[in-house]
Amino acid sequence: MTLTPDLLEMLVCPLTRTPLRYDPVAQELVSDAAGIAYPVRDGVPVMLVEEARVLDGGDASDSPSN
Template sequence: MAISKELLEILACPKCKGPVEPDENMTALICRQCRLAYEIREDIPIMLIDEAKPLD
């Protein structure tokens, strides 16, 4: 079961506590402030700072 877009939109960045937004492929949640991408693996957002990938 894929995650709903609405759910993805209410999650927050664990680092800055600010908003995150899904990328266009719904494969990650992006925090523009922290420049981090939190991957979605097997329909589970991995909202761990250590596992996040820098955007640059």
């Protein structure tokens, strides 16, 4: 399942308030500004910072410690 462009346009990172990009392979919404990725489970974005995973090279000072 993919996210609609309209939904993706409305979503922002709860941590940085910046736009997100969708990674369909990983089923995640990526916040490049925060260096974290939010999971999309069964087509539903899980927009909780504590559920996000830190990306390689992400800024851990502003990101959750997963």
